[in-house]
Amino acid sequence: MHELFSPALIMVIAALAIGLARGHLRSAIVLLAPLLTLWAIWQVPDGVQDTVRFLSYDIEPVEGSPLRRLFATIFALMAFVGGLFAFRLSRWYELAAAFFYAAGAIGVSFAGDLISLFIYWELMALFSTVVVWCGGTPAARAAGIRYAILHLLGGVVLKVGIEGVVVSTGSVQITPMLANDFSSWMILCGILINAAAPPLSAWLADAYPESSPTGSVFLSAFTTKTAVLALILLFPGEPVLIGVGLFMVIYGIIYALLENDIRRILAYSVVNQVGFMVCAVGIGTQLAINGAAAHAFAHIVYKALLFMSAGVVIYRTGRNRCTELGGLFRTMPLTTVCCIIGALSISSFPLTSGFTTKSLISQAAANQELVWVYMLLTAASAGVFLHAGIKFPWFVFFQKDSGLRPKDAPWNMALAMVVFSAICLLLGVFPEWLYQFLPYQMDYVAYTPGKVIFYLQLLLFSGLAFFLLLPLMRRTETLSLDVDWLWRRALPALLHWLGTVFAPLLAGSKHLSDGGKRTAARLAEEYLGQPETADSEENAVFARSWTIGTTALWIAILLAAYVLIYYILPA
Amino acid sequence: MTEEPKEHWLVRPETIRKLWWGFSVVLALTVIAQLAIYVKGYFVVDGWFGFGAVYGFASCVLMVLFAKALGVVLKRPNDYYKESEGDDDA
Structure with missing residues (x-):
């Protein structure tokens, strides 16, 4: 294969072909293209494949490494199983957008330089927005616009950082750095926005639950996990990330506990799980990085599985709130079992993939003697069982009898859930299958009797707490305010207030006398110019072009004023 | 059945x-x-008898109570944002 041909391009071609093909041919493309991509991913050898000169920068579109292949593998696998889940229900443009989105994620995985990374990053932002819009409701449209604004903003912040780094180092290479100057902080912030880190975390829980039942499966996988990969590549061992990660872990649990919308519960638990990974990147040891990578891999599988089970429920019942659901286990046994497997995995129950991957992170914290980090992560593990492990399946499938008797999942959705359930269990029972592909060699035993007993105590007593506190957790027909309140409520209110303040001024201008109007028009003409004369010789004051001498004079005056103020004001 | x-x-x-x-x-x-x-404790306390059970239970109770208290401040009706944004669908 050509050295410059990123496996991501297969997904791009497939996404384009999905739009052109019809019927069985389209289904075949949806199902085969990710497998072909998977094959191509494993053909990429280690190291930079080739370099192209572009605007005097060395662009490296494809760089292989065990870490990059691991992330690309799970993204391609996700595209395959997600495609299997979605291909009969989704409209073609949702599938095409999801494939472009996956292409962006795989492209980021192999990007050897910051410019390629940025391009694929923005590809993800664009097409994930389309996936949100495919929810089709006015709420989805509005959430999609908010989502796009935040991600484009994040992209600008990232770009500012990249420009700064390129100017100061002269290189676009992706190399580990620490957040110690403006540019590296900007890069870190740009990545953290995509990781749903505070303070702009609300986009995730705002947008994902508004997408279609199939769209949220794709959305749960790519954006936050490419951010984790970017953090591993650029900021391993950055201490700020430990605090950020711990905040995300706790924030996700608390908000998920308050939530009534079933997919919003899962959305908050994405933030919670990504918090574990961000914290691991902050710890930064080889074991911690292995933990972050392994946990990202396992997380994509079980979180997609949980979103699939939620998607099936919404598809079959048309309802998405805990208060409207319950008792579905009677007629949806397969979905119930798959959901429970996903829920046990996210809670890192022994014999599931969560246990064998999350324990790496806790172990890394313990090895570095980070008492508080270890203790908080352990408490959070208990909390995950509480909010996602029991709460989610309990309120959807058990709880009360809602009277709903929906059919179980259609065959393709059922097959997708069974495949991911099997992966959850296999990685839990045979963790070395995943461990061998991790970036660093490690000597780690996943199962020791003591560790299993400790986690069983921790998790089962969390379960006891759940059932004893059940009266306190009665679901209410409410939503919870998050930081998105600032731009959904406070900002419009501020603009409205400004409008009411300035309205009298505008209204007053109507009552000017004829003379006043003439004076106003003359002043406007003198300073702003007439629209048709804006470029002509008789330009108004503000529209005139100035000689360089005048400009220099003004700069000198401003500079003098600045220096004067600088000396007058106390330092 | x-x-x-x-x-x-x-x-x-x-x-x-x-x-x-x-x-x-x-x-x-x-x-x-x-x-x-034998449960190996990394920081002494976590090796104590039954520590996992007590810690799991206590942290969950704390989190639920904290969420409950926060809910008093943060919870709003489902249509809270609709009036300002004009959404007509949930």
Whole structure:
């Protein structure tokens, strides 16, 4: 294969072909293209494949490494199983957008330089927005616009950082750095926005639950996990990330506990799980990085599985709130079992993939003697069982009898859930299958009797707490305010207030006398110019072009004023 | 397992009572097992007898109460944002 041909391009071609093909041919493309991509991913050898000169920068579109292949593998696998889940229900443009989105994620995985990374990053932002819009409701449209604004903003912040780094180092290479100057902080912030880190975390829980039942499966996988990969590549061992990660872990649990919308519960638990990974990147040891990578891999599988089970429920019942659901286990046994497997995995129950991957992170914290980090992560593990492990399946499938008797999942959705359930269990029972592909060699035993007993105590007593506190957790027909309140409520209110303040001024201008109007028009003409004369010789004051001498004079005056103020004001 | 005329076996009171008993036995066993199995503590306290059980239970109670308290401040009706944004669908 050509050295410059990123496996991501297969997904791009497939996404384009999905739009052109019809019927069985389209289904075949949806199902085969990710497998072909998977094959191509494993053909990429280690190291930079080739370099192209572009605007005097060395662009490296494809760089292989065990870490990059691991992330690309799970993204391609996700595209395959997600495609299997979605291909009969989704409209073609949702599938095409999801494939472009996956292409962006795989492209980021192999990007050897910051410019390629940025391009694929923005590809993800664009097409994930389309996936949100495919929810089709006015709420989805509005959430999609908010989502796009935040991600484009994040992209600008990232770009500012990249420009700064390129100017100061002269290189676009992706190399580990620490957040110690403006540019590296900007890069870190740009990545953290995509990781749903505070303070702009609300986009995730705002947008994902508004997408279609199939769209949220794709959305749960790519954006936050490419951010984790970017953090591993650029900021391993950055201490700020430990605090950020711990905040995300706790924030996700608390908000998920308050939530009534079933997919919003899962959305908050994405933030919670990504918090574990961000914290691991902050710890930064080889074991911690292995933990972050392994946990990202396992997380994509079980979180997609949980979103699939939620998607099936919404598809079959048309309802998405805990208060409207319950008792579905009677007629949806397969979905119930798959959901429970996903829920046990996210809670890192022994014999599931969560246990064998999350324990790496806790172990890394313990090895570095980070008492508080270890203790908080352990408490959070208990909390995950509480909010996602029991709460989610309990309120959807058990709880009360809602009277709903929906059919179980259609065959393709059922097959997708069974495949991911099997992966959850296999990685839990045979963790070395995943461990061998991790970036660093490690000597780690996943199962020791003591560790299993400790986690069983921790998790089962969390379960006891759940059932004893059940009266306190009665679901209410409410939503919870998050930081998105600032731009959904406070900002419009501020603009409205400004409008009411300035309205009298505008209204007053109507009552000017004829003379006043003439004076106003003359002043406007003198300073702003007439629209048709804006470029002509008789330009108004503000529209005139100035000689360089005048400009220099003004700069000198401003500079003098600045220096004067600088000396007058106390330092 | 026809559920229409009769309640599903899983939701009958006697089943739920049995489940509680079984669950309690399992809980007790996980703690008792620590007598036989050494649990390595990284920071002294986490090796104490039954630490996992107490810590898991206590942190969950704390988190639920904290969320409950926060809910008083943060919870709003479902249509809170609709009036300002003009959404007509949930």
